[in-house]
Amino acid sequence: MPKVKFSKENQEVTVPEGTTIRQAAKLLNINTNQGVNGIGATLNKYVNCHGFGQCGTCRVFVTEGHGENTNTQTLWEKKCFNVPFPDPLPALAYLDNPEETRLACQCKVKGDVTVETGPEVNLFGENFFS
Numbered sequence: 001m002p003k004v005k006f007s008k009e010n011q012e013v014t015v016p017e018g019t020t021i022r023q024a025a026k027l028l029n030i031n032t033n034q035g036v037n038g039i040g041a042t043l044n045k046y047v048n049c050h051g052f053g054q055c056g057t058c059r060v061f062v063t064e065g066h067g068e069n070t071n072t073q074t075l076w077e078k079k080c081f082n083v084p085f086p087d088p089l090p091a092l093a094y095l096d097n098p099e100e101t102r103l104a105c106q107c108k109v110k111g112d113v114t115v116e117t118g119p120e121v122n123l124f125g126e127n128f129f130s
């Protein structure tokens with residue numbers, strides 16, 4: 001069974017194949033809906049789309065195992081990362097790390113993965129506002 005490791009929280013859990021990162025995080029009481037750079041994390045923990053791929057607040061980086069140990073991006077993820085409405089932040093955040101950025105509620109694991117929750121949005125980097 002796949003292991004999902006959460007690097008920031010330094011915790012890992014073994015889950016059945018096909019489990020989403022959001023479901024794995026919930027087993028460890030980890031909030032994947034962390035807002036923007038931690039701002040809004042408490043609010044987003046409760047105010048989100050509850051796993052339907054609509055709000056974009058559960059953005060994570062799959063730093064190890066992406067591709068070979070995860071499903072391919074879903075239609076909802078492609079929409080979220082490429083169409084900046086109604087929430088522009090997931091689309092902006094995707095600019096820096098297109099390969100490893102996923103929505104925790106849409107990314108299903110097939111093997112061991114390492115996940116970074118709440119990755120920073122660099123609004124002043126070379127891709128935006130610079």
Ligand code: FES
Nearest residue numbers: 051053056058105
């Ligand atoms: S919980 Fe809303 S997109 Fe994942």
